[in-house]
Amino acid sequence: MTISQRDINDLGLEGCTTRPLALSDTSAVFELMAADELESIGMVAIEEADLVSDWQRPSFDLVTQSIGVFDGADLVGYAEVSSGRRATAVVAGDHRGRGVGTALARWTERVSRRDGSGLVGQPVPAGSHGERLLRDLGYEVLWTSWVLEMPQGRTIEPQPIPEGYAIRAAEGDADYRAAHLVVEDAFLEWADREREPYSDFTAQVVERPGFEPWHLRLMTDPSGAVVGTSILQLTGDTGFVSRLAVRRDQRHRGLARALLVDSFERAREHGATRSELSTDSRTGALSLYEKVGMQVTSTWRHWAIDTSRQP
Structure with missing residues (x-):
């Protein structure tokens, strides 16, 4: 057309x-x-x-x-x-x-x-x-x-996680599929759209130019199950968290904040001096990011x- x-x-x-x-x-x-x-x-x-x-x-x-x-x-x-x-x-x-x-x-x-x-x-x-x-x-x-940035030189106060929980890098297809499931289940709670095919997820994340396994951060529970994920994009001096999600039954334990802290720390270890993410009014998360010290740099409608x- x-x-x-x-x-x-x-x-x-x-x-x-x-x-x-x-x-x-x-x-x-x-x-x-x-x-x-x-x-x-x-x-x-x-x-x-x-x-x-x-x-x-x-x-x-x-x-x-x-x-x-x-x-x-x-x-x-x-x-x-x-x-x-x-x-x-x-x-x-x-x-x-x-x-x-x-x-x-x-x-x-x-x-x-x-x-x-x-x-x-x-x-x-x-x-x-x-x-x-x-x-x-x-x-x-x-x-x-909104796009938010952590002011240069500042960090988010570390967030302890419950005993038995751990954050690690993704290690292959099984981890990619687990991350995809967590992200889609979480985002579809408020996004009015069809479920994203796994092949689209891998195209945007795993097959994205410059992707490395450590960009995909996983939160696991004491049984080893993936209950949260943070997807990091590193470009030049900027570490950008493109998606952050925690399984519904695992929320209110500080897991999302811990994943965010971890992602920004990993980005800084690899040369990033800026830390960014985006959120929108459907999630209700803006105030949470502002409370940890992030500041809005641009507004989109x-x-x-x-x-x-x-x-």
Whole structure:
């Protein structure tokens, strides 16, 4: 599904072309997204590895679920839609105001209807040009998310864990599957989506460029069963916890905090000077992270629209 050449011409974008993206486009998309983030939040949060790991998921089809807008050889806009629900779209700063963003938003809505979701949305920085566009197009906020950082030089006070419990690195497929189960069970308590296939989990975690087994931290109970996990991404000077989960019947014992402390310590041992994570309003965890000394560095809002109500 593409934006037609007639659409492009009607929007005054003569000379632009569109096509589905390919894995070879990750660098161009990264540069486009990095420039947008630098303008919107004053820093670059995206990594090219994020795109590679997302695009290599077996459930994601670049041919039918992504599109790029090109002005000559230059990528000036891009969009993708996963599972008919989660979209991402970015437009180059010097091509705003020409209808590219509107065209991409409408494309994501058509893809969502085609794939049977009926609801499509995307996170954008609070107060950004992207947020203003989505509001004008009739989108509504479903939830808010935050990126938090532990101020440089500070650490979280160590958290003792119950006798018999231990934290260790993942050691193979059985551990990866156990971590996947804990994460999905925990996240599906508040996330309105289908269960993530194990193959998608491994594509984003184990097969992510730069992954090492010690990045996947496991909390085990006295029987050796995995009851919690923290997934760490180490890039340059930053250790980022992308997912943190504890089994429901094991909560309120300090296990999540212990996993967080452990992950940040391991990252520092490997050269990280910054410690980050993200959370959103559906989890109710923001105050917990602020209590351990973390500070919000950027705020994002997830804007969505019900495409089933559209003609």
